[in-house]
Amino acid sequence: MKCAVLGPEGTFSHEMALKVCGRDIMLCPTIGVVFAEVASGGCTGIVPLENSEAGGVGETLDGFMKTDCHITAEYYLPVRHHYAAAVPVGEKPSCIYVHPQSHGQCSRFVDDLGVPVIHTASNAASAKAAAEKPGTAAITSAPAAGIHGLKIIRENVQNSDNNVTRFVRVEKGPYPGGYPYDSPDCRKCSILIDPLEDRPGLLYEIIGVFAAMGINLSRIESRPSKRGMGSYVFFIDFAMTSYSGDAVRRLKEITFVRELGCYSGTEVV
Amino acid sequence: MKCAVLGPEGTFSHEMALKVCGRDIMLCPTIGVVFAEVASGGCTGIVPLENSEAGGVGETLDGFMKTDCHITAEYYLPVRHHYAAAVPVGEKPSCIYVHPQSHGQCSRFVDDLGVPVIHTASNAASAKAAAEKPGTAAITSAPAAGIHGLKIIRENVQNSDNNVTRFVRVEKGPYPGGYPYDSPDCRKCSILIDPLEDRPGLLYEIIGVFAAMGINLSRIESRPSKRGMGSYVFFIDFAMTSYSGDAVRRLKEITFVRELGCYSGTEVV
Incomplete structure (x- = not known):
């Protein structure tokens, strides 16, 4: 497919x-x-x-x-980011092109370089911009550098090798649901909770359902509900245990829950 | 200053x-x-x-x-976003330039337009790109449209007027701390919590401190700690009440808390 x-x-x-x-x-x-x-x-x-x-x-x-x-x-x-340019830039390029997320991931290198930073829309756009303006450089991926004919000056400029x-x-x-909770293909689950109303203490109640059943939350991320400032939905990831199905059923009694899926959480490329 | x-x-x-x-x-x-x-x-x-x-x-x-x-x-x-172009684009422009955040805020209009979308690094960059390529258009702010000589074709294309x-x-x-908790200049507080270790149930304990004192959390946002996948810090905003100082002191007993400030939460421009 x-x-x-x-x-x-x-x-x-x-x-x-x-x-x-x-x-x-x-x-x-x-x-x-x-x-x-x-x-x-x-x-x-x-x-x-x-x-x-x-x-x-x-x-x-x-x-x-x-x-x-x-x-x-x-x-x-x-993720491996590289410092690259089309032509030798001497000690310092006139500016460096970098995507804002890549800048966050390579902030030490970029900020230490001490040259003007220009944010772009993607790592590929950074490579393209540096290829078009001699004397400039980019933070980009190895494939994007290759596509745009940039030479990698320094490899692995990300803050953390992790x-x-x-x-x-x-x-x-x-999600069709009904996944066997004891399957090795189902180690982690994701749900989207939309509280619909901003009731004080609701988040505490939601997290309490997991705490009461000893289920580890691996991530909770808030996101605007788009209904106005101060109104949020929550993306929650949690470990699959024999109680996880009960936890989701209990959550559905107290708020709006959409199951996003249960899947293997182990595959690393 | x-x-x-x-x-x-x-x-x-x-x-x-x-x-x-x-x-x-x-x-x-x-x-x-x-x-x-x-x-x-x-x-x-x-x-x-x-x-x-x-x-x-x-x-x-x-x-x-x-x-x-x-x-x-x-x-x-x-926030008011506008659909703008340098020259008349007929029914459809050849493409539309838009910053990813602005795209999120104007997704209905942009997606309904049905033309290729090119993401840019800022609303000003969107206006500049549309000014440089006749036949294209941009989603941008009124000041940026003015600076780059674009004509606004349709005002207020954001999804929500809120x-x-x-x-x-x-x-x-x-933050120097010691702010008088009953001052009208101090209605809302922000803290940054770094759990340092990923102890199961810690988030529940943290939120429970506020719940026990009846303090409304207006926002909780997780952010990577930069120590590796699955490790997060939390930005929390809460209402200032006569118990809020006690809540922060209690939190400091159980985890690492940095006070980011208490300030007036009412000013709307």
């Missing part, structure tokens, strides 16, 4: 898709288009959910809010 | 700074530079913290993690 993913060629999303989908890839201009393609049927999608340095990917979280797509797998991609992006595979339609 | 803010001219940050700082503004290339300027002394800063549609601003949260700057005020700016960005004023050094 075709696999929709954020392009252009040379993005980390593209690199991830090449590893898990093979060659049958549809490059999309935005993550929103990836979700729209998956929701309309006929393809699966690979989207970045969070990065260990830069945090959650808002467009992906919004994709889950706008469509009924569900998650069927997760993958971790170690820099990892978590991707998920999304498929059409709501 | 000079006021550092994200540029270029025509950004919403610039618009906000003009309203609250007057003319003595220093335009910075990134939000990280705003924090660095404030931390090194001699200026105050205005930074976007969250938007009611697009969520938290990661670079601002990271600025608090990297410096010891504190918050002294907050301001709300209604679209608001929350800005905070940041100042040098740690």
